[in-house]
Amino acid sequence: MNKKIAVLLGGTSSEREISIKSGRAVLKSLLKSGFQAYPIDLQSYSIIQLKKETFDKAYIALHGKGGEDGSIQGVLEYLKIPYTGSGIMASSISIDKFRTKLLWKSIDLLTVPDIYITKKNKASLYFSERQKILELGLPILVKPNSQGSSIGITLVSSIEEIDSAIQKAFKYDDNILIEKFIEGKEYTVSILNNQVLPSIRISTKHYFYDYNAKYKSSSTQYFCPSGLNITQEKELKKIVISAWKILGCTGCGRIDVILDQENKFWLLEVNTIPGMTKRSLLPISAQEVGISFDELVLLILETSI
Template sequence: MKKKVAVLLGGNSTERKISIASGYAILQSLIRSGINAYPFDTRDFPIMQLKQQQFNIAYIALHGKGGEDGSIQGILEYLNIPYTGSGIMASSISLDKKKTKLLWKSVGLPVLPDIYIEKKDLLKNSDAFLIKKSDKLEYPLLVKPNNQGSSIGITLVYFKDQLKNAIEIAFNYSNNILVEKFVKGKEYTVSILGEEILPSIQIITKNNFYDYSSKYELSSTKYLCPSGLNLKQEKKLKKIVKKAWSTLGCNGCGRIDVILDNNNKFWLLEINTIPGMTHRSLLPISANTIGISFDELVLKILNKTIILNS
């Protein structure tokens, strides 16, 4: 019997718009490849309907909360429907920036110093206390929600008097936030496909860092693949990425962002377990440089799930 594939897209997260773009690109690709695939917007339809509608497999194109945090994975496990990407635990940890960094740090991987602030800290302490707490780090600082993707809610802070506002913005998106040392350097992203580490991409943006507008709004952002790293650096970066990926127990495909500082040291920034999948997304760009077309990539991700569950 021909498998019936549900492409899960949309949802309720702040990344809904991006998820819809990824989801429909995947859907059209699957249909081109002769797969019996249908869109399924988790905002508009109860996920329990997947079983009633006799779907055999779920292709997850949901970004952020409700897609990458382990919750949808938990429901699919309960329904006994195989799905693409990482499992419950790896997804849940990966969307939590602080937990991810703690695990990476525990195995000796390079992560930037940070301060973790919970919403309850705000109730117990004054703004002055939180600002003083952040003084342990050198400015400039990045203030970011702990469990958001697509650089949503992130502010780059150069001076102490900007910190209060940045903290308030981040708390609009998450109950916990990270205040992290900002390092100026070259930004790279490395995609993973199964066991394979794909070629790195250098991200060149006119903004101070690879923020939301650099990702989705500015046409001036450039992606270099090959990235310009020499063989030794590329090898070192692959080794770091492989260890970072396996430490979190991730599966399927994903992307890890890093920065190379002016002292030639790599720092891990964050991980994305359900990367964007439009034609201008970074995972397809990287796969394309080693001869994997968009349609082949989409099928490879699907087939890994079928093989794992056969």
């Protein structure tokens, strides 16, 4: 055993707080399992030092930009240090919601209709893009293109709210997505080493599963088993594994979907470094098939690249 593991956490993204919680939970578990595990906060630590300090592996518990986007993965490959999660290419594509959806569309998977806007073409919004937004129909979701944890997202129900929602999203990213809001039941499906774990149905009193519903609200409920019938569960697994493989993802991750009122599954987004906090969804799915939190951490470590 006695391997030296760097648990990469914190960082500088807007998801820093969640990352620290995930990293601490993973660290505690690795120490319990007998590893020499150390918390490495990349806000104040140069990743190049990992090689000098003879770490055997890196467990990535970073969320968002600078951790989930392929950049850290690239440095770790240069240093020849094995790491958890997806590789450089899959990570960089998966954090980009727009390009992820392009790949999904290429194999005929259902994705929510959207409009992609960059800061460069922001000026044209009041002409051609504005008409396209109206064609989507209200309500719509305005979100940063490369951001997780529902940060910077606004549900827009009237034309008057569009401009402020766009300005808010641009605070977090130079590119944003405006998506048609599909009413239905939200599900998330975890994947571990190409095995699709049981789906979870998310029930929230919020109008959609926003940041507060994810991390603060005590009324948010998670159902696993999700209540889908056998046929639906089978269909969802097929969709999810196709969505996972076309992106080239490896290790573990999570894909969010919504089931509309006509019983169609729509893909929303993928998360290549799922949270590992007490409220996180991957551990809930794993528990349903008899995998404890400590076993899950070890399985993720074993799938390292």
